[in-house]
Each structure stands twice: as structure tokens, then as C-alpha cells.
Amino acid sequence: MQITGTRFGQIEIDDARVITLTSGIIGFPQEGQFVLLAPTPGSPISWLQSLSTPSLAFPVIESSSVLPGYTATDIEECGRQAAIAPADLSVLVIVRVSRNEPRMVANLVAPIAVDRRARTGTQVVLDWSKFSAATPIQPPVVTAARGVHSHANGNTAAAAGASAE
Secondary structure, X not given: OEEEEOOOEEEEEOHHHOEEEOOOXXXXXXXXXEXXXXXXXXXXXXXXXXXOOOOOEEEEEEHHHOOOOOOHHHHHHHHHHHOOOHHHEEXXXXXXXXXXXXXXXXXXXXXXXXXXXXXXXXXXXXXXOOOOOOEEEOOOOOOOOOOOEEXXXXXXXXXXXXXXX
């Protein structure tokens, strides 16, 4: 499959790398199919690129690279809400960097739980009293989303499914 995105140009997508989010993303319920692109190998930030809307892509990082972040109990809750076994679970958080803010912020209240084996997932909502949608975080360490990455290189990107762990 081939898409032309606004951020990465023309991208060749291996169908086996498509992630289906059963309920879309909060605010974008109609968006169900994505691919996770790592435009810069080794960068902790990847892009969850919509396959149906080329201009829609969310910067995400693996939850294990977020400081401060989730406890083991929080990760278990993500898996429970998404009905994903712990061994197959990858938890992504949407991040934002603003010119007006000195730090990166992460949406820790609504992470995206992905089943690495089935290539399905859902955005879950955790306890609002415990987490924020704009949590200031330390710059993430290099921890790629385990088993769900594809790589994008320049204008013609190959999303063939290499992953870093």
C-alpha cells in the first residue's frame, strides 16, 4: 500500500505493519487505521500516521521512556481496558512540544494501548485525578515502541517493519 502524507511525502506501507485502532483516537473516532513511522532511526519520537487522512499524524513515544511516567499497575490497567495480554502490550503516549513551553508535554491520561501481535489497539482513559493530558516530561530516552515501528526515510519512505527494542 502506498500513501502520500503531508509530513513524510510518499510512503510505501507494508500491510502487515498497519495498526487498527478500534475506536479511533479521541476527537477522531472515524480514524481507524494507522502506521507507526520512525522518521529518524534512534529517535524516541515516532509518528502515528493515519492511513485515511494524510495530514493527520500524532507524535508519540513509548510510555516506558516517559519520566515521570506510569507505574506497573498503570500499565496493567491500560492492558485490562484494552483487553490486551501483558506480553503483547505496547503503550504509546501522544506528546507535544510548543514554542511557548520550555518542556515537552505528554498526554498521560489517554494513552494508546497496542497489541503488538494482533496489530490492533485502542486509546484508553486513565484516572483524571492521577494524570493530565499535558504532563511536563523530561526529554524521552531512546526507547522505540516495541514491535510496532516502521521507518520513514526522506521523501520515499519504506514502512517495512523494522523495530528497535
